Amino acid sequence: MPEIIKTNLTNGNGVQKQRSTSFNEEENKISYESLQETSKYLTDRVKFTPKIGIICGSGMGGYWKAGSLADALEDKIEFPYEDIPHFPRSTVEGHVGKLVFGHLSGVPIVCMQGRFHYYEGYPLWKCAMPVRVMKLIGVDYLIATNAAGGLNPTYNIGDIMLVKDHINLMGFAGNNPLQGPNDDRFGIRFPPMNQAYDRQLMKDALQVAKDMGISDIVHEGVYTCLGGPNFETVAELKMLKMLGVDAVGMSTVHEVITARHCQMTVFTFSLITNCCVTDYDTYELPNHEEVMDVGKMRQGILKDFVKTVVLNISKKYVK
Numbered sequence: 537m538p539e540i541i542k543t544n545l546t547n548g549n550g551v552q553k554q555r556s557t558s559f560n561e562e563e564n565k566i567s568y569e570s571l572q573e574t575s576k577y578l579t580d581r582v583k584f585t586p587k588i589g590i591i592c593g594s595g596m597g598g599y600w601k602a603g604s605l606a607d608a609l610e611d612k613i614e615f616p617y618e619d620i621p622h623f624p625r626s627t628v629e630g631h632v633g634k635l636v637f638g639h640l641s642g643v644p645i646v647c648m649q650g651r652f653h654y655y656e657g658y659p660l661w662k663c664a665m666p667v668r669v670m671k672l673i674g675v676d677y678l679i680a681t682n683a684a685g686g687l688n689p690t691y692n693i694g695d696i697m698l699v700k701d702h703i704n705l706m707g708f709a710g711n712n713p714l715q716g717p718n719d720d721r722f723g724i725r726f727p728p729m730n731q732a733y734d735r736q737l738m739k740d741a742l743q744v745a746k747d748m749g750i751s752d753i754v755h756e757g758v759y760t761c762l763g764g765p766n767f768e769t770v771a772e773l774k775m776l777k778m779l780g781v782d783a784v785g786m787s788t789v790h791e792v793i794t795a796r797h798c799q800m801t802v803f804t805f806s807l808i809t810n811c812c813v814t815d816y817d818t819y820e821l822p823n824h825e826e827v828m829d830v831g832k833m834r835q836g837i838l839k840d841f842v843k844t845v846v847l848n849i850s851k852k853y854v855k
């Protein structure tokens with residue numbers, strides 16, 4: 537049964553009044569203490585402290601094993617999500633469902649091989665709760681990756697879009713991972729979002745792309761997340777384009793909001809896995825198989841790109 541919490545509020549005249557809200561930990565938030573249990577379960581079993589966390593997007597988490605980013609990790613310690621206290625389960629093909637600790641380019645990291653999406657039935661706070669677990673473990677830098685449909689007409693399939701900003705469309709409808717009572721131990725009630733994506737990390741990543749000779753496939757753009765699981769209609773895509781969206785997906789925004797709430801520094805990129813169809817006479821249908829295939833096709837480049845970005849963050853910023 538939901539526990540009733542009484543909140544003290546003041547009315548316009550400064551008079552205290554009480555409002556009862558229905559609050560059940562499972563339905564609403566997992567408490568700070570529960571997430572400490574999760575973090576302790578992990579830190580008891582891993583003898584190094586990663587400062588950098590990575591979230592692998594669809595098709596990028598190496599569900600096919602060989603040659604992927606996850607495959608490149610050394611000294612791997614893997615935790616299937618079902619073994620981790622309070623963790624949700626991955627239900628989407630292309631999302632393996634493991635939290636992996638290891639070393640990438642000699643740098644200790646923790647990597648989510650599979651993320652949680654709203655369309656799987658999880659509330660946004662639960663989709664993003666692994667970010668808080670990472671924070672409690674000691675992670676200060678989040679690299680969130682995703683697969684997305686390209687709306688910007690200059691983008692091609694297989695391009696990489698560094699996310700410079702997002703439009704939190706689900707937030708416009710009142711759905712936000714920070715909804716509900718705020719726990720100040722994570723962060724402040726009203727966090728700013730105008731510096732959500734770290735400018736310096738983006739500049740560094742552009743330099744990495746230049747050094748790798750892949751500048752021609754790397755862009756900077758605006759991402760938005762819709763709830764999914766259906767891909768968008770033509771009218772919806774036309775609307776998003778007018779709003780200034782360059783790529784559309786079904787994740788990441790709530791993770792980034794949660795990460796910024798707890799003062800993590802964020803770097804995000806989208807792999808453009810399909811070009812969005814914005815006219816009624818094109819009969820191509822977006823599909824998840826294509827999304828995963830493009831992830832696999834680009835695994836070599838993405839692995840090298842992420843390895844170098846990680847090395848750069850570690851050398852330049854991690855104390």
Ligand SMILES: O=P(O)(O)O[C@@H]1C[C@H](O)[C@@H](CO)O1
Pocket residue numbers: 592593594595628651653681682683684764785786787788823824827
């Ligand atoms: O986890 P991401 O955002 O990379 O996954 C995208 C969005 C949907 O989950 C899926 C559609 O193919 O790929």
